[in-house]
Amino acid sequence: MNQRIGYARVSTDDQHLDLQRDALQQAGCGVIYEEAASGKNVARLELEHCRKALRSGDTLVVWRLDRLGRSLPDLVQIVADLERSGISFESLTEKIETNSAAGKLVFHVFAALAEFERSLIRERTYAGLAAARARGRSGGRKPKLGDKQLREIKALLHDPDIQVSDVARRYGVSRTTLYKHVGVIKPKKKQPY
Template sequence: MNQRIGYARVSTQDQHFDLQRDALLQAGCGVIYEDTASGKNAMRPELEQCLKALRSGDTLVVWRLDRLGHSLPDLVQVVSDLERSGIGFESLTEKIETVSAAGKLVFHVFAALAEFERSLIRERTHAGLAAVRARGRSGGRKPKLGEKQVREIKALLRDPDIRVADVARRYGVSRTTLYKHVGVIAPRQWDMA
């Protein structure tokens, strides 16, 4: 027997599932999985359980598209995986579903737009890096420590009474950053405390 299974997500503990739950129940969902997780958070344990529970012929129902995916490419990936498994998808607010031919067409237009967006981002990133390299710089973050600071730190660390942790605190960086900029420093017994 084909089931309509609902999935609801709120971002914080302060938010409530009531609106989504009511809409999903009204849409005929007998089971509803609920996650409290930021949209950017990839860890959504209830969604994982929901996806495992779905069988060919079932339909996954969400209140709104943004409840399922944390980005358009992520949403497209989830729905494509469902489609390959013979599972339908329906978003109540946007009135999008992948059970009918027309619904599949609309969703595939979304998928094409997501792929286009990824290509544009990739092109802009490559163009930006090329422009930076043409000016003699490399991409990425600026180093946390300048050359003068590195020289000062090396001079300080020659003194066996000065702890690496104290120098790191003085320059506002971690010990790992010091090791990275100054080179490998043999651990001194009192630095281990």
């Protein structure tokens, strides 16, 4: 027997699930999974329990699209996973249901928009990096040690009486940073007098 299973979520503990619960019950959901969790959280335990309970032919029902996905791409991914498992999806507020051709069309338009948004973000990022490189800037942090400091460090490390840890402390870096920039420097042997 195919079930209609509801999922309701509020972002914080001081919000109430009553509105969503009532709407899901009116929509014929016999079982409703509820949780108070920010949409930004990747781990939403009740959603995972809900997804495990769904079987082929069932329908996952939510009050509104933003109750299910953290973002449009996340929502598209969840619905695509459901569809691959033979599970329908329905959003009451937006009147989207994927068990009809029209509902699938609307949802695929959403998916196309999500992909378009990702492409725009990627293009803007690459354009910004290219513009920065054209102005002579490169990405990443500025080096901790300048050329003059590296020359001083190399000279200090040639002295057998100076420890690497003392030089690192003096320049405010770790020993690893020193080795990364100057390599291993063998101290010069003392000249007998």
